[in-house]
Amino acid sequence: MKVVERLNHWIAEVPVKFNILPEPELSIRPQPHKWSKKEILGHLCDSAQNNLQRFIRAQYEEQPQTVIKYDQEQWVKLMGYQDLPFDQVLSLWVSLNKQVAAVIEKTQENHLQKGYPLSEGQIVTLGWLIDDYVDHLEHHLKQIFGDK
Template identity: 40%
Template sequence: MTEPLQRLHQMLALLNERLPVYEESDLCRPLTPGGWSRRQILGHLIDSAVNNHRRFVLCQLEPTPYRVVPYDQNGWVECGAYHTAPVTELLQLWTLHNQQLARLIVQLTPDKLAHCCEFDNGYAVTLGWLIEDYTVHLEHHVRQMIS
């Protein structure tokens, strides 16, 4: 799990360097018509960290296959009121949660990474795959926010 951890740390550093330079108007303006603003995307990444933290832990603790429970991403962003939260607080919360995820990931053994996870549609993956998918998702949104 060395590579996903390195990429996770790179994204943490990149967003902490680049996001604070944006003007307030750039943080609250939707990036696409009807889409989320940078602030809301950051909120979405916080929600993703929370939900994936739960998945990463439960995949190790519950009988296999662990059932991956989806969540309403738009609903979470709306309920989170991220559009009004100070971006410095959101960035700090996102950073701290991902630092905890990195601590969780670094201690995973190969047998834990091989634990089976199954989606509602029957698609089965490993915990290692979930972690890689989380990292790819995070990279996508960080690049989206800084472009």
């Protein structure tokens, strides 16, 4: 399955899967220093925002900037996902990922092979970054939903 098809599958499936979970369960933190299901989805919103920018810049910058890691804990905390209504977090996730999917679909093949430096000094392609984005998303969705 192509990466954009995988992403579109989750854009359709995630709201359905969340509909069967009781709302109070979404805000429970399994441990004080662990994210709730709502915060994990919020983290995936942050990932979408950061990667959307990377996917676009990689297509027009002559010399793509190094992929800079972002402080995931601070993003989740400062975005306040735990205190937001769940529908707002879900709506944000769906909207951001629809835009990510649209950008991926319009990405020309020659851009997918363009090198992109990671902060560790490693060079990866835009295609690799896109695959890694969806792999990361699926990893966290498995945390949320298990094998359901």
